[in-house]
Amino acid sequence: MLDLFSHLKFQEYAYLTITGEGDAQQIAEQYGVKTRRMWNAGDVEQTGHGVITLIKCAFMRTHI
Amino acid sequence: MYWGDNENAAHHIELLLLGHVARRAQALPDEFTRTMHVVLHAVHSQAGGVSLTPEHIRDLARIKAQLKIYLYKMEAEGENVAEFSHECPHARLIVEPKRPSVLDGVYERAYLSLSSVDSSPEEISSHLGLEPTWFRRRGELPQTIPRPKYPPVNHLWQMDAGLDRQQDMAAHFDALHQVLVEKHELLSDFGMDYRNSIGIGSAACFDTSTCITLSQSLIERMARLGMWFDLDLYLC
Numbered sequence: 001m002l003d004l005f006s007h008l009k010f011q012e013y014a015y016l017t018i019t020g021e022g023d024a025q026q027i028a029e030q031y032g033v034k035t036r037r038m039w040n041a042g043d044v045e046q047t048g049h050g051v052i053t054l055i056k057c058a059f060m061r062t063h064i
Numbered sequence: 065m066y067w068g069d070n071e072n073a074a075h076h077i078e079l080l081l082l083g084h085v086a087r088r089a090q091a092l093p094d095e096f097t098r099t100m101h102v103v104l105h106a107v108h109s110q111a112g113g114v115s116l117t118p119e120h121i122r123d124l125a126r127i128k129a130q131l132k133i134y135l136y137k138m139e140a141e142g143e144n145v146a147e148f149s150h151e152c153p154h155a156r157l158i159v160e161p162k163r164p165s166v167l168d169g170v171y172e173r174a175y176l177s178l179s180s181v182d183s184s185p186e187e188i189s190s191h192l193g194l195e196p197t198w199f200r201r202r203g204e205l206p207q208t209i210p211r212p213k214y215p216p217v218n219h220l221w222q223m224d225a226g227l228d229r230q231q232d233m234a235a236h237f238d239a240l241h242q243v244l245v246e247k248h249e250l251l252s253d254f255g256m257d258y259r260n261s262i263g264i265g266s267a268a269c270f271d272t273s274t275c276i277t278l279s280q281s282l283i284e285r286m287a288r289l290g291m292w293f294d295l296d297l298y299l300c
Contacts (some may be wrong), residue, residue, distance in 0.1 A: 010105065010271060012072050012076070012102075012105070012112075012114070013073060013076050013102075013103050013106050013236060014073050014076035014077045014100060014102045014103070015076075015100075015101050016080050016082055016089065016098065016099070016100050016101070016129070017097075017098070017099045017101065018085075018092065018096050018098055018099075019096065019097045019099070020092075020093075020096035020097065021067065022262070023094070023295055027096075031088055031089045031091065031092055032088055033084075033085055033089075033092075034084055034085070035085060041175055046236070063180035
């Protein structure tokens with residue numbers, strides 16, 4: 001999977017996240033937020049040092 | 065398409081702030097946390113940065129967002145980016161850089177930076193009634209290594225708040241903020257743009273990554289100044 005994005009290796013980029021309590025899908029629908037990606041608490045795996053752990057949080061991320 | 069090949073972080077921020085989610089984010093209840101993440105990579109260098117316009121800062125304040133800027137060092141072509149960079153655009157959450165703390169050796173400061181072709185550092189000081197922390201004269205090559213090929217074409221005048229650099233960014237900005245408010249009209253005489261801005265610098269004694277967070281309340285105070293902000297991160 002890494003190879004698919006190797007051209008982005010040195011890019012600058014920005015993205016916006018919204019976090020809060022509740023179900024991410026429901027929150028997105030309730031407030032009309034169209035987002036490409038969202039996670040709920042528990043979706044996050046500990047894959048190494050320093051990974052953000054969300055507890056009782058919905059998480060939405062969007063980018064251009 | 066996630067990101068254009070030739071665009072920089074400031075451009076992405078601008079598009080996000082103009083976009084649908086930013087408009088929706090404004091309407092969300094305050095208990096939701098909005099965060100604008102800016103990811104930079106230092107390639108064959110120790111530094112990275114982004115300049116934000118007064119409009120960027122104002123729009124961040126409008127949607128009640130905090131700002132997190134990340135810098136990752138990239139040593140050479142072919143290095144495995146996933147080891148120490150954001151996993152974006154992979155479908156997992158981000159990997160946080162080492163958390164800055166004084167104990168780890170993070171030095172932060174906020175400073176006013178003014179540039180002028182015509183006004184010497186002494187004239188800038190006289191006009192503002194302030195003394196610089198550091199200045200550079202037009203035409204004088206700095207004693208840095210490597211020395212630049214060409215002498216600078218303008219005078220550069222900088223003043224920080226005089227705090228110990230081990231204090232955090234909020235303390236530095238608080239101390240500088242009072243001066244900026246008092247001198248706001250005089251500062252506008254220099255024409256506020258990317259050359260005349262508030263510098264925010266963070267130097268971290270880490271090998272591969274660092275980050276700086278500007279809180280929502282700090283963003284709101286920055287927005288009221290109506291000035292450009294030059295945000296720079298360094299690894300040492």
